[in-house]
Amino acid sequence: MQSFHNSQITDNAIIGYPLSHSLSPVLHAFVYEKYGLSARMEKLEEKNIERAMQAIRKKPYALIAVTIPHKVEILKYLDEISETARDIGAVNTVINMGGVLKGYNTDITGLEYALGDIQIQDKAVLLLGAGGAARPAAYWAKQKGLNILCANRSQKGAENLVQKFGGGLVSIGQVDPERIGLIINATPIGMYPKSDLSxxxxxxxxxxxxxxDMVYSPLETILLKKARAAGARTISGLNMFVAQGLEQIRLWSGFDTLSYGSQAFEYLRCMLIQPARE
Structure with a gap:
Protein backbone atom coordinates (compact mmCIF):
# COMPACT_ATOMS: atom_id res chain seq x y z
CA MET A 1 0.00 0.00 0.00
CA GLN A 2 1.37 3.38 -1.01
CA SER A 3 1.78 5.90 1.81
CA PHE A 4 0.22 9.35 1.46
CA HIS A 5 1.27 10.85 4.80
CA ASN A 6 4.25 12.67 3.28
CA SER A 7 2.12 14.60 0.79
CA GLN A 8 1.45 18.30 1.25
CA ILE A 9 -2.16 17.57 2.20
CA THR A 10 -2.49 17.50 5.97
CA ASP A 11 -6.24 18.03 6.42
CA ASN A 12 -8.59 15.07 6.74
CA ALA A 13 -12.35 15.14 7.23
CA ILE A 14 -15.43 13.23 8.30
CA ILE A 15 -18.73 13.75 6.49
CA GLY A 16 -22.17 12.81 7.75
CA TYR A 17 -25.10 13.99 9.83
CA PRO A 18 -25.25 14.31 12.77
CA LEU A 19 -21.59 14.50 13.84
CA SER A 20 -21.85 16.14 17.25
CA HIS A 21 -21.19 12.87 19.09
CA SER A 22 -18.71 11.35 16.64
CA LEU A 23 -15.39 10.31 18.19
CA SER A 24 -13.65 9.83 14.84
CA PRO A 25 -11.68 13.09 15.18
CA VAL A 26 -10.61 12.04 18.68
CA LEU A 27 -9.48 8.58 17.54
CA HIS A 28 -7.62 9.99 14.56
CA ALA A 29 -5.92 12.68 16.64
CA PHE A 30 -4.78 10.04 19.13
CA VAL A 31 -3.12 7.96 16.40
CA TYR A 32 -1.74 10.96 14.50
CA GLU A 33 0.08 12.02 17.66
CA LYS A 34 1.55 8.54 18.13
CA TYR A 35 3.13 8.72 14.67
CA GLY A 36 4.01 12.41 14.70
CA LEU A 37 1.61 13.20 11.86
CA SER A 38 0.69 16.86 11.43
CA ALA A 39 -2.80 16.02 10.16
CA ARG A 40 -6.13 16.99 11.67
CA MET A 41 -9.70 15.84 11.04
CA GLU A 42 -12.43 18.37 10.34
CA LYS A 43 -16.14 17.72 10.78
CA LEU A 44 -18.21 18.38 7.66
CA GLU A 45 -21.74 18.06 9.04
CA GLU A 46 -23.96 17.92 5.99
CA LYS A 47 -27.19 16.03 5.24
CA ASN A 48 -26.99 16.59 1.49
CA ILE A 49 -24.45 14.36 -0.26
CA GLU A 50 -23.99 16.73 -3.21
CA ARG A 51 -23.07 19.63 -0.94
CA ALA A 52 -20.79 17.35 1.06
CA MET A 53 -18.97 16.26 -2.09
CA GLN A 54 -18.65 19.86 -3.24
CA ALA A 55 -16.86 20.63 0.02
CA ILE A 56 -14.59 17.62 -0.43
CA ARG A 57 -13.70 18.52 -4.01
CA LYS A 58 -13.12 22.16 -3.07
CA LYS A 59 -10.49 21.36 -0.43
CA PRO A 60 -7.90 18.61 -1.04
CA TYR A 61 -8.57 16.42 1.99
CA ALA A 62 -6.24 13.40 2.10
CA LEU A 63 -8.61 11.05 3.95
CA ILE A 64 -12.37 11.35 4.31
CA ALA A 65 -14.28 9.22 6.81
CA VAL A 66 -17.89 8.67 5.74
CA THR A 67 -20.73 8.01 8.16
CA ILE A 68 -24.54 8.05 8.15
CA PRO A 69 -26.41 8.86 5.99
CA HIS A 70 -23.89 8.89 3.10
CA LYS A 71 -22.23 5.44 3.06
CA VAL A 72 -24.27 4.08 0.14
CA GLU A 73 -25.05 7.21 -1.83
CA ILE A 74 -21.43 8.35 -1.98
CA LEU A 75 -20.44 5.50 -4.30
CA LYS A 76 -21.71 7.27 -7.41
CA TYR A 77 -19.60 10.36 -6.66
CA LEU A 78 -16.23 8.58 -6.42
CA ASP A 79 -13.61 8.08 -9.12
CA GLU A 80 -12.63 4.56 -8.00
CA ILE A 81 -14.03 1.99 -5.57
CA SER A 82 -12.18 -0.95 -4.03
CA GLU A 83 -13.44 -4.41 -4.90
CA THR A 84 -14.55 -5.14 -1.34
CA ALA A 85 -16.40 -1.84 -1.01
CA ARG A 86 -18.14 -2.49 -4.32
CA ASP A 87 -19.16 -5.98 -3.20
CA ILE A 88 -20.50 -4.58 0.06
CA GLY A 89 -22.20 -1.66 -1.65
CA ALA A 90 -21.08 0.90 0.91
CA VAL A 91 -18.07 3.14 1.52
CA ASN A 92 -16.91 4.54 4.85
CA THR A 93 -13.44 5.67 3.80
CA VAL A 94 -12.22 7.79 0.89
CA ILE A 95 -8.54 8.27 0.08
CA ASN A 96 -7.44 11.17 -2.11
CA MET A 97 -4.83 9.77 -4.49
CA GLY A 98 -3.53 12.89 -6.18
CA GLY A 99 -7.00 14.17 -6.95
CA VAL A 100 -8.49 10.72 -7.59
CA LEU A 101 -11.01 9.84 -4.87
CA LYS A 102 -11.03 6.11 -4.12
CA GLY A 103 -13.58 4.53 -1.79
CA TYR A 104 -12.94 1.73 0.68
CA ASN A 105 -14.92 -0.06 3.35
CA THR A 106 -13.06 -0.52 6.63
CA ASP A 107 -16.25 -1.34 8.55
CA ILE A 108 -15.70 -4.94 7.47
CA THR A 109 -12.30 -4.87 9.20
CA GLY A 110 -14.01 -3.60 12.33
CA LEU A 111 -16.67 -6.30 12.15
CA GLU A 112 -14.11 -9.06 11.72
CA TYR A 113 -12.23 -7.75 14.74
CA ALA A 114 -15.33 -7.43 16.92
CA LEU A 115 -16.95 -10.73 15.89
CA GLY A 116 -13.92 -12.84 15.08
CA ASP A 117 -14.52 -15.49 17.75
CA ILE A 118 -18.32 -15.69 17.45
CA GLN A 119 -19.72 -19.23 17.26
CA ILE A 120 -23.47 -19.55 16.69
CA GLN A 121 -23.55 -23.10 15.28
CA ASP A 122 -26.83 -23.68 13.44
CA LYS A 123 -28.50 -20.48 14.62
CA ALA A 124 -29.39 -17.47 12.45
CA VAL A 125 -28.16 -13.88 12.48
CA LEU A 126 -30.83 -11.28 13.22
CA LEU A 127 -29.71 -8.09 11.49
CA LEU A 128 -31.47 -4.91 12.57
CA GLY A 129 -31.27 -2.30 9.82
CA ALA A 130 -30.56 -2.35 6.10
CA GLY A 131 -28.56 0.81 5.42
CA GLY A 132 -24.89 1.57 4.93
CA ALA A 133 -23.93 0.16 8.32
CA ALA A 134 -25.92 -3.05 7.82
CA ARG A 135 -24.36 -3.91 4.46
CA PRO A 136 -20.90 -4.90 5.75
CA ALA A 137 -22.62 -6.95 8.46
CA ALA A 138 -24.64 -8.81 5.83
CA TYR A 139 -21.49 -9.25 3.73
CA TRP A 140 -19.64 -10.65 6.76
CA ALA A 141 -22.47 -13.08 7.56
CA LYS A 142 -22.65 -14.25 3.95
CA GLN A 143 -18.89 -14.85 3.87
CA LYS A 144 -19.28 -16.97 7.01
CA GLY A 145 -22.12 -18.97 5.46
CA LEU A 146 -24.59 -17.77 8.09
CA ASN A 147 -28.35 -17.42 7.63
CA ILE A 148 -29.43 -13.76 7.73
CA LEU A 149 -32.81 -12.54 8.94
CA CYS A 150 -33.19 -8.82 8.29
CA ALA A 151 -35.63 -6.59 10.17
CA ASN A 152 -35.86 -3.01 8.99
CA ARG A 153 -38.26 -0.09 9.24
CA SER A 154 -38.32 0.23 5.45
CA GLN A 155 -39.31 -2.98 3.68
CA LYS A 156 -37.77 -1.78 0.43
CA GLY A 157 -34.39 -1.31 2.09
CA ALA A 158 -34.56 -4.78 3.60
CA GLU A 159 -35.59 -6.28 0.27
CA ASN A 160 -32.59 -4.69 -1.44
CA LEU A 161 -30.23 -6.03 1.21
CA VAL A 162 -31.63 -9.56 1.11
CA GLN A 163 -31.59 -9.56 -2.68
CA LYS A 164 -27.88 -8.73 -2.60
CA PHE A 165 -26.73 -10.92 0.28
CA GLY A 166 -29.42 -13.56 0.69
CA GLY A 167 -31.48 -14.40 3.75
CA GLY A 168 -35.03 -13.51 4.69
CA LEU A 169 -37.19 -10.57 5.69
CA VAL A 170 -38.77 -10.58 9.13
CA SER A 171 -40.58 -8.36 11.58
CA ILE A 172 -39.48 -8.56 15.21
CA GLY A 173 -42.85 -9.94 16.27
CA GLN A 174 -42.47 -12.87 13.87
CA VAL A 175 -39.01 -13.96 15.01
CA ASP A 176 -38.57 -16.97 17.27
CA PRO A 177 -35.71 -15.95 19.62
CA GLU A 178 -34.67 -19.60 19.94
CA ARG A 179 -33.67 -19.61 16.25
CA ILE A 180 -31.30 -16.68 16.72
CA GLY A 181 -27.66 -16.97 17.70
CA LEU A 182 -26.33 -13.51 16.93
CA ILE A 183 -28.09 -10.13 16.94
CA ILE A 184 -26.46 -7.19 15.17
CA ASN A 185 -27.87 -3.71 15.65
CA ALA A 186 -26.96 -1.64 12.58
CA THR A 187 -29.52 1.09 13.28
CA PRO A 188 -28.94 4.40 15.12
CA ILE A 189 -31.42 3.38 17.83
CA GLY A 190 -29.53 3.65 21.09
CA MET A 191 -27.38 6.54 19.88
CA TYR A 192 -28.07 10.17 20.82
CA PRO A 193 -30.78 11.49 20.59
CA LYS A 194 -32.31 7.99 20.84
CA SER A 195 -30.00 6.81 23.62
CA ASP A 196 -32.93 5.90 25.90
CA LEU A 197 -34.38 3.44 23.35
CA SER A 198 -33.74 -0.18 22.40
CA ASP A 213 -24.41 -3.14 18.90
CA MET A 214 -22.67 -0.93 16.33
CA VAL A 215 -23.59 2.08 18.45
CA TYR A 216 -20.48 2.88 20.50
CA SER A 217 -21.70 5.93 22.40
CA PRO A 218 -22.99 5.34 25.02
CA LEU A 219 -20.53 2.54 25.71
CA GLU A 220 -23.31 0.26 26.98
CA THR A 221 -26.56 0.97 25.17
CA ILE A 222 -30.01 0.10 26.48
CA LEU A 223 -29.97 -2.85 24.07
CA LEU A 224 -26.78 -4.22 25.61
CA LYS A 225 -28.02 -3.61 29.14
CA LYS A 226 -31.20 -5.57 28.48
CA ALA A 227 -29.26 -8.39 26.84
CA ARG A 228 -26.70 -8.59 29.65
CA ALA A 229 -29.51 -8.73 32.22
CA ALA A 230 -30.86 -11.79 30.38
CA GLY A 231 -27.49 -13.54 30.58
CA ALA A 232 -26.55 -13.00 26.94
CA ARG A 233 -23.08 -12.16 25.68
CA THR A 234 -22.73 -8.49 24.73
CA ILE A 235 -20.20 -6.80 22.45
CA SER A 236 -19.75 -3.03 22.41
CA GLY A 237 -19.59 -1.15 19.14
CA LEU A 238 -16.39 0.49 20.37
CA ASN A 239 -14.47 -2.63 19.29
CA MET A 240 -15.57 -2.18 15.69
CA PHE A 241 -15.23 1.59 15.77
CA VAL A 242 -11.60 1.53 16.86
CA ALA A 243 -10.59 -1.22 14.42
CA GLN A 244 -12.25 0.41 11.41
CA GLY A 245 -10.72 3.78 12.29
CA LEU A 246 -7.23 2.32 12.63
CA GLU A 247 -7.64 0.65 9.25
CA GLN A 248 -8.66 4.01 7.75
CA ILE A 249 -5.45 5.58 9.00
CA ARG A 250 -3.37 2.61 7.81
CA LEU A 251 -4.77 2.93 4.30
CA TRP A 252 -3.79 6.58 4.22
CA SER A 253 -0.50 6.56 6.14
CA GLY A 254 0.92 3.11 5.49
CA PHE A 255 1.68 2.67 9.19
CA ASP A 256 0.86 -0.49 11.17
CA THR A 257 -1.80 1.32 13.18
CA LEU A 258 -3.33 -1.84 14.68
CA SER A 259 -0.37 -1.97 17.07
CA TYR A 260 -2.07 0.89 18.93
CA GLY A 261 -5.46 -0.84 19.05
CA SER A 262 -5.48 -1.60 22.78
CA GLN A 263 -4.28 1.87 23.73
CA ALA A 264 -6.83 3.58 21.48
CA PHE A 265 -9.67 1.41 22.81
CA GLU A 266 -8.81 2.16 26.43
CA TYR A 267 -8.40 5.87 25.72
CA LEU A 268 -11.86 6.13 24.16
CA ARG A 269 -13.44 3.81 26.72
CA CYS A 270 -12.30 6.12 29.51
CA MET A 271 -13.73 9.10 27.64
CA LEU A 272 -17.11 7.39 27.25
CA ILE A 273 -17.45 6.30 30.88
CA GLN A 274 -16.33 9.68 32.26
CA PRO A 275 -19.80 11.33 32.04
CA ALA A 276 -21.28 8.49 34.08
CA ARG A 277 -18.81 9.19 36.87
CA GLU A 278 -19.54 12.91 37.07
Missing amino acids: PLPSEFFRPHHSIF
Whole structure:
Protein backbone atom coordinates (compact mmCIF):
# COMPACT_ATOMS: atom_id res chain seq x y z
CA MET A 1 0.00 0.00 0.00
CA GLN A 2 1.37 3.38 -1.01
CA SER A 3 1.78 5.90 1.81
CA PHE A 4 0.22 9.35 1.46
CA HIS A 5 1.27 10.85 4.80
CA ASN A 6 4.25 12.67 3.28
CA SER A 7 2.12 14.60 0.79
CA GLN A 8 1.45 18.30 1.25
CA ILE A 9 -2.16 17.57 2.20
CA THR A 10 -2.49 17.50 5.97
CA ASP A 11 -6.24 18.03 6.42
CA ASN A 12 -8.59 15.07 6.74
CA ALA A 13 -12.35 15.14 7.23
CA ILE A 14 -15.43 13.23 8.30
CA ILE A 15 -18.73 13.75 6.49
CA GLY A 16 -22.17 12.81 7.75
CA TYR A 17 -25.10 13.99 9.83
CA PRO A 18 -25.25 14.31 12.77
CA LEU A 19 -21.59 14.50 13.84
CA SER A 20 -21.85 16.14 17.25
CA HIS A 21 -21.19 12.87 19.09
CA SER A 22 -18.71 11.35 16.64
CA LEU A 23 -15.39 10.31 18.19
CA SER A 24 -13.65 9.83 14.84
CA PRO A 25 -11.68 13.09 15.18
CA VAL A 26 -10.61 12.04 18.68
CA LEU A 27 -9.48 8.58 17.54
CA HIS A 28 -7.62 9.99 14.56
CA ALA A 29 -5.92 12.68 16.64
CA PHE A 30 -4.78 10.04 19.13
CA VAL A 31 -3.12 7.96 16.40
CA TYR A 32 -1.74 10.96 14.50
CA GLU A 33 0.08 12.02 17.66
CA LYS A 34 1.55 8.54 18.13
CA TYR A 35 3.13 8.72 14.67
CA GLY A 36 4.01 12.41 14.70
CA LEU A 37 1.61 13.20 11.86
CA SER A 38 0.69 16.86 11.43
CA ALA A 39 -2.80 16.02 10.16
CA ARG A 40 -6.13 16.99 11.67
CA MET A 41 -9.70 15.84 11.04
CA GLU A 42 -12.43 18.37 10.34
CA LYS A 43 -16.14 17.72 10.78
CA LEU A 44 -18.21 18.38 7.66
CA GLU A 45 -21.74 18.06 9.04
CA GLU A 46 -23.96 17.92 5.99
CA LYS A 47 -27.19 16.03 5.24
CA ASN A 48 -26.99 16.59 1.49
CA ILE A 49 -24.45 14.36 -0.26
CA GLU A 50 -23.99 16.73 -3.21
CA ARG A 51 -23.07 19.63 -0.94
CA ALA A 52 -20.79 17.35 1.06
CA MET A 53 -18.97 16.26 -2.09
CA GLN A 54 -18.65 19.86 -3.24
CA ALA A 55 -16.86 20.63 0.02
CA ILE A 56 -14.59 17.62 -0.43
CA ARG A 57 -13.70 18.52 -4.01
CA LYS A 58 -13.12 22.16 -3.07
CA LYS A 59 -10.49 21.36 -0.43
CA PRO A 60 -7.90 18.61 -1.04
CA TYR A 61 -8.57 16.42 1.99
CA ALA A 62 -6.24 13.40 2.10
CA LEU A 63 -8.61 11.05 3.95
CA ILE A 64 -12.37 11.35 4.31
CA ALA A 65 -14.28 9.22 6.81
CA VAL A 66 -17.89 8.67 5.74
CA THR A 67 -20.73 8.01 8.16
CA ILE A 68 -24.54 8.05 8.15
CA PRO A 69 -26.41 8.86 5.99
CA HIS A 70 -23.89 8.89 3.10
CA LYS A 71 -22.23 5.44 3.06
CA VAL A 72 -24.27 4.08 0.14
CA GLU A 73 -25.05 7.21 -1.83
CA ILE A 74 -21.43 8.35 -1.98
CA LEU A 75 -20.44 5.50 -4.30
CA LYS A 76 -21.71 7.27 -7.41
CA TYR A 77 -19.60 10.36 -6.66
CA LEU A 78 -16.23 8.58 -6.42
CA ASP A 79 -13.61 8.08 -9.12
CA GLU A 80 -12.63 4.56 -8.00
CA ILE A 81 -14.03 1.99 -5.57
CA SER A 82 -12.18 -0.95 -4.03
CA GLU A 83 -13.44 -4.41 -4.90
CA THR A 84 -14.55 -5.14 -1.34
CA ALA A 85 -16.40 -1.84 -1.01
CA ARG A 86 -18.14 -2.49 -4.32
CA ASP A 87 -19.16 -5.98 -3.20
CA ILE A 88 -20.50 -4.58 0.06
CA GLY A 89 -22.20 -1.66 -1.65
CA ALA A 90 -21.08 0.90 0.91
CA VAL A 91 -18.07 3.14 1.52
CA ASN A 92 -16.91 4.54 4.85
CA THR A 93 -13.44 5.67 3.80
CA VAL A 94 -12.22 7.79 0.89
CA ILE A 95 -8.54 8.27 0.08
CA ASN A 96 -7.44 11.17 -2.11
CA MET A 97 -4.83 9.77 -4.49
CA GLY A 98 -3.53 12.89 -6.18
CA GLY A 99 -7.00 14.17 -6.95
CA VAL A 100 -8.49 10.72 -7.59
CA LEU A 101 -11.01 9.84 -4.87
CA LYS A 102 -11.03 6.11 -4.12
CA GLY A 103 -13.58 4.53 -1.79
CA TYR A 104 -12.94 1.73 0.68
CA ASN A 105 -14.92 -0.06 3.35
CA THR A 106 -13.06 -0.52 6.63
CA ASP A 107 -16.25 -1.34 8.55
CA ILE A 108 -15.70 -4.94 7.47
CA THR A 109 -12.30 -4.87 9.20
CA GLY A 110 -14.01 -3.60 12.33
CA LEU A 111 -16.67 -6.30 12.15
CA GLU A 112 -14.11 -9.06 11.72
CA TYR A 113 -12.23 -7.75 14.74
CA ALA A 114 -15.33 -7.43 16.92
CA LEU A 115 -16.95 -10.73 15.89
CA GLY A 116 -13.92 -12.84 15.08
CA ASP A 117 -14.52 -15.49 17.75
CA ILE A 118 -18.32 -15.69 17.45
CA GLN A 119 -19.72 -19.23 17.26
CA ILE A 120 -23.47 -19.55 16.69
CA GLN A 121 -23.55 -23.10 15.28
CA ASP A 122 -26.83 -23.68 13.44
CA LYS A 123 -28.50 -20.48 14.62
CA ALA A 124 -29.39 -17.47 12.45
CA VAL A 125 -28.16 -13.88 12.48
CA LEU A 126 -30.83 -11.28 13.22
CA LEU A 127 -29.71 -8.09 11.49
CA LEU A 128 -31.47 -4.91 12.57
CA GLY A 129 -31.27 -2.30 9.82
CA ALA A 130 -30.56 -2.35 6.10
CA GLY A 131 -28.56 0.81 5.42
CA GLY A 132 -24.89 1.57 4.93
CA ALA A 133 -23.93 0.16 8.32
CA ALA A 134 -25.92 -3.05 7.82
CA ARG A 135 -24.36 -3.91 4.46
CA PRO A 136 -20.90 -4.90 5.75
CA ALA A 137 -22.62 -6.95 8.46
CA ALA A 138 -24.64 -8.81 5.83
CA TYR A 139 -21.49 -9.25 3.73
CA TRP A 140 -19.64 -10.65 6.76
CA ALA A 141 -22.47 -13.08 7.56
CA LYS A 142 -22.65 -14.25 3.95
CA GLN A 143 -18.89 -14.85 3.87
CA LYS A 144 -19.28 -16.97 7.01
CA GLY A 145 -22.12 -18.97 5.46
CA LEU A 146 -24.59 -17.77 8.09
CA ASN A 147 -28.35 -17.42 7.63
CA ILE A 148 -29.43 -13.76 7.73
CA LEU A 149 -32.81 -12.54 8.94
CA CYS A 150 -33.19 -8.82 8.29
CA ALA A 151 -35.63 -6.59 10.17
CA ASN A 152 -35.86 -3.01 8.99
CA ARG A 153 -38.26 -0.09 9.24
CA SER A 154 -38.32 0.23 5.45
CA GLN A 155 -39.31 -2.98 3.68
CA LYS A 156 -37.77 -1.78 0.43
CA GLY A 157 -34.39 -1.31 2.09
CA ALA A 158 -34.56 -4.78 3.60
CA GLU A 159 -35.59 -6.28 0.27
CA ASN A 160 -32.59 -4.69 -1.44
CA LEU A 161 -30.23 -6.03 1.21
CA VAL A 162 -31.63 -9.56 1.11
CA GLN A 163 -31.59 -9.56 -2.68
CA LYS A 164 -27.88 -8.73 -2.60
CA PHE A 165 -26.73 -10.92 0.28
CA GLY A 166 -29.42 -13.56 0.69
CA GLY A 167 -31.48 -14.40 3.75
CA GLY A 168 -35.03 -13.51 4.69
CA LEU A 169 -37.19 -10.57 5.69
CA VAL A 170 -38.77 -10.58 9.13
CA SER A 171 -40.58 -8.36 11.58
CA ILE A 172 -39.48 -8.56 15.21
CA GLY A 173 -42.85 -9.94 16.27
CA GLN A 174 -42.47 -12.87 13.87
CA VAL A 175 -39.01 -13.96 15.01
CA ASP A 176 -38.57 -16.97 17.27
CA PRO A 177 -35.71 -15.95 19.62
CA GLU A 178 -34.67 -19.60 19.94
CA ARG A 179 -33.67 -19.61 16.25
CA ILE A 180 -31.30 -16.68 16.72
CA GLY A 181 -27.66 -16.97 17.70
CA LEU A 182 -26.33 -13.51 16.93
CA ILE A 183 -28.09 -10.13 16.94
CA ILE A 184 -26.46 -7.19 15.17
CA ASN A 185 -27.87 -3.71 15.65
CA ALA A 186 -26.96 -1.64 12.58
CA THR A 187 -29.52 1.09 13.28
CA PRO A 188 -28.94 4.40 15.12
CA ILE A 189 -31.42 3.38 17.83
CA GLY A 190 -29.53 3.65 21.09
CA MET A 191 -27.38 6.54 19.88
CA TYR A 192 -28.07 10.17 20.82
CA PRO A 193 -30.78 11.49 20.59
CA LYS A 194 -32.31 7.99 20.84
CA SER A 195 -30.00 6.81 23.62
CA ASP A 196 -32.93 5.90 25.90
CA LEU A 197 -34.38 3.44 23.35
CA SER A 198 -33.74 -0.18 22.40
CA PRO A 199 -34.66 -1.83 19.09
CA LEU A 200 -35.65 -5.01 20.96
CA PRO A 201 -37.73 -5.65 24.09
CA SER A 202 -36.21 -7.27 27.18
CA GLU A 203 -38.23 -10.47 26.77
CA PHE A 204 -36.62 -11.21 23.40
CA PHE A 205 -33.17 -12.11 24.75
CA ARG A 206 -31.90 -15.59 25.60
CA PRO A 207 -28.72 -16.67 27.42
CA HIS A 208 -27.37 -18.31 24.24
CA HIS A 209 -27.56 -15.02 22.30
CA SER A 210 -24.58 -12.88 21.36
CA ILE A 211 -25.56 -9.23 20.85
CA PHE A 212 -23.38 -6.79 18.95
CA ASP A 213 -24.41 -3.14 18.90
CA MET A 214 -22.67 -0.93 16.33
CA VAL A 215 -23.59 2.08 18.45
CA TYR A 216 -20.48 2.88 20.50
CA SER A 217 -21.70 5.93 22.40
CA PRO A 218 -22.99 5.34 25.02
CA LEU A 219 -20.53 2.54 25.71
CA GLU A 220 -23.31 0.26 26.98
CA THR A 221 -26.56 0.97 25.17
CA ILE A 222 -30.01 0.10 26.48
CA LEU A 223 -29.97 -2.85 24.07
CA LEU A 224 -26.78 -4.22 25.61
CA LYS A 225 -28.02 -3.61 29.14
CA LYS A 226 -31.20 -5.57 28.48
CA ALA A 227 -29.26 -8.39 26.84
CA ARG A 228 -26.70 -8.59 29.65
CA ALA A 229 -29.51 -8.73 32.22
CA ALA A 230 -30.86 -11.79 30.38
CA GLY A 231 -27.49 -13.54 30.58
CA ALA A 232 -26.55 -13.00 26.94
CA ARG A 233 -23.08 -12.16 25.68
CA THR A 234 -22.73 -8.49 24.73
CA ILE A 235 -20.20 -6.80 22.45
CA SER A 236 -19.75 -3.03 22.41
CA GLY A 237 -19.59 -1.15 19.14
CA LEU A 238 -16.39 0.49 20.37
CA ASN A 239 -14.47 -2.63 19.29
CA MET A 240 -15.57 -2.18 15.69
CA PHE A 241 -15.23 1.59 15.77
CA VAL A 242 -11.60 1.53 16.86
CA ALA A 243 -10.59 -1.22 14.42
CA GLN A 244 -12.25 0.41 11.41
CA GLY A 245 -10.72 3.78 12.29
CA LEU A 246 -7.23 2.32 12.63
CA GLU A 247 -7.64 0.65 9.25
CA GLN A 248 -8.66 4.01 7.75
CA ILE A 249 -5.45 5.58 9.00
CA ARG A 250 -3.37 2.61 7.81
CA LEU A 251 -4.77 2.93 4.30
CA TRP A 252 -3.79 6.58 4.22
CA SER A 253 -0.50 6.56 6.14
CA GLY A 254 0.92 3.11 5.49
CA PHE A 255 1.68 2.67 9.19
CA ASP A 256 0.86 -0.49 11.17
CA THR A 257 -1.80 1.32 13.18
CA LEU A 258 -3.33 -1.84 14.68
CA SER A 259 -0.37 -1.97 17.07
CA TYR A 260 -2.07 0.89 18.93
CA GLY A 261 -5.46 -0.84 19.05
CA SER A 262 -5.48 -1.60 22.78
CA GLN A 263 -4.28 1.87 23.73
CA ALA A 264 -6.83 3.58 21.48
CA PHE A 265 -9.67 1.41 22.81
CA GLU A 266 -8.81 2.16 26.43
CA TYR A 267 -8.40 5.87 25.72
CA LEU A 268 -11.86 6.13 24.16
CA ARG A 269 -13.44 3.81 26.72
CA CYS A 270 -12.30 6.12 29.51
CA MET A 271 -13.73 9.10 27.64
CA LEU A 272 -17.11 7.39 27.25
CA ILE A 273 -17.45 6.30 30.88
CA GLN A 274 -16.33 9.68 32.26
CA PRO A 275 -19.80 11.33 32.04
CA ALA A 276 -21.28 8.49 34.08
CA ARG A 277 -18.81 9.19 36.87
CA GLU A 278 -19.54 12.91 37.07
